[in-house]
Amino acid sequence: MxxxxxxxxxxxxxxxxxxxxxxxxxxxxxxxxxxxxxxxxxxxxxxxxxxxxxxxxxxxxxxxxxxxxxxxxxxxxxxxxxxxxxxxxxxxxxxxxxxxxxxxxxxxxxxxxxxxxxxxxxxxxxxxxxxxxxxxxxxxxxxxxxxxxxxxxxxxxxxxxxxxxxxxxxxxxxxxxxxxxxxxxxxxxxxxxxxxxxxxxxxxxTQNNTVYNNKLDHEIKDMTFQHFLNHEKSFLGNIKLIKNFIRIFKKYKTNRYLKKIFN
Ligand SMILES: C[S@@+](CC[C@H](N)C(=O)[O-])C[C@H]1O[C@@H](n2cnc3c(N)ncnc32)[C@H](O)[C@@H]1O
Missing domain, CATH: 3.40.50.150 (Vaccinia Virus protein VP39)
Known part of the structure; x- marks a missing residue:
């Protein structure tokens, strides 16, 4: 052996x-x-x-x-x-x-x-x-x-x-x-x-349960997805129509970038 x-x-x-x-x-x-x-x-x-x-x-x-x-x-x-x-x-x-x-x-x-x-x-x-x-x-x-x-x-x-x-x-x-x-x-x-x-x-x-350790919670805001929304901070972002347009445009740009990676 x-x-x-x-x-x-x-x-x-x-x-x-x-x-x-x-x-x-x-x-x-x-x-x-x-x-x-x-x-x-x-x-x-x-x-x-x-x-x-x-x-x-x-x-x-x-x-x-x-x-x-x-x-x-x-x-x-x-x-x-x-x-x-x-x-x-x-x-x-x-x-x-x-x-x-x-x-x-x-x-x-x-x-x-x-x-x-x-x-x-x-x-x-x-x-x-x-x-x-x-x-x-x-x-x-x-x-x-x-x-x-x-x-x-x-x-x-x-x-x-x-x-x-x-x-x-x-x-x-x-x-x-x-x-x-x-x-x-x-x-x-x-x-x-x-x-x-x-x-x-x-x-x-089959072990896919989320487990908490029950320790001190500082109540910190979870900022996941914040990077999707950053652009909305501009003064134009307050108008709903423009907000939606920027959102769709950003999604399109991100997907165009990802397409290059996938192909
Ligand atoms: C690459 S050789 C094996 C080499 C061996 N493992 C070695 O490392 O020396 C592939 C073998 O798979 C057998 N084989 C091919 N098709 C098969 C099938 N459908 N089912 C079982 N064996 C198969 C072939 O007869 C051949 O002996």
Whole structure:
């Protein structure tokens, strides 16, 4: 068992291919699982090298599961390492998988990298990952490469933007509107170069009450939105029509400025 993932990567017997920046990201997020009794799943086995790396990294108590669509990969089963053959873009595959394996701690997707495989993996897995667990989707730059996508609109990254909207929509409404129940389970999301990490915790994601400390209240005026109104201080601002005109003009100018940022 060692914490130096890149060193292990160089020492393993079988071939593996990983982006160089992933090692630091993985050490940061996966360190807490080292030496623990966890279930770690990697989609995409190929030559079996990365599974050997994870086995060494997490230690003897970890159960390592590889998933691949290619039946040849079954030969990389080993002590502590199980291989499941199936298609990660199939919801039926995932249903059977979780019925057999139960909930898991970490799922790392280094499989097909297509929009439908990444999206269906996210939809099928998030509700089957333990609290404090992770879903890691690798190589998300494929959202910008045509051959990995059935549509420019329905890319994995556009899908994550929808999830962000759900997470931030006011109050508890996400729990009512979220047809896949994702908002209830995702505590936070990390966006890295080419890799997205969903941090799962149902308890933390539902803690959205405002708490007061009941200490001294100086009754200070809260000046939020004051910057929207500053212009109204001019003598012309007293006339209602002019006031409304300035308000609309200021909104237009602000939106024109924001449009440049968004495009
Ligand atoms: C990039 S390679 C995996 C590399 C490996 N994780 C490593 O680091 O050495 C991608 C693998 O995903 C598998 N794959 C492709 N489409 C798949 C799908 N729909 N479901 C499951 N596995 C898939 C391929 O057969 C291939 O072995």
């Amino acid at each position: 060692s914490n130096d993932l890149k060193k292990i990567f160089r020492e393993i017997e079988n071939l593996s291919l990983k982006s160089d920046n992933y090692f630091e990201i993985y050490e940061k997020h996966l360190k807490k699982f080292v030496g623990k009794e966890i279930i770690f799943v990697e989609i995409g086995v190929l030559n079996g090298g990365s599974l050997q790396m994870w086995k060494k990294f997490f230690g003897k108590k970890a159960r390592i599961i590889g998933i691949d669509i290619n039946p040849e990969c079954k030969k990389f089963e080993d002590d502590q390492i199980e291989i499941f053959i199936g298609d990660q873009s199939s919801k039926i595959f995932w249903k059977n998988f979780f019925e057999q394996v139960s909930n898991v701690d970490v799922i790392l997707d280094d499989g097909a990298h297509t929009n439908i495989s990444q999206i269906n993996t996210t939809l099928s897995c998030i509700n089957n990952i333990n609290n404090d667990g992770l879903l890691i989707i690798e190589d998300t730059h494929t959202s910008y490469i045509n051959k990995y996508n059935t549509s420019k609109k329905y890319t994995f990254i556009n899908f994550t933007k929808k999830i962000i909207d759900k997470l931030y929509k006011s109050g508890n409404s996400i729990y009512k509107n979220d047809k896949f129940n994702l908002g209830k389970r995702i505590f936070s999301i990390n966006f890295y170069q080419s890799c997205v990490i969903f941090n799962i915790n149902e308890n933390k994601s």
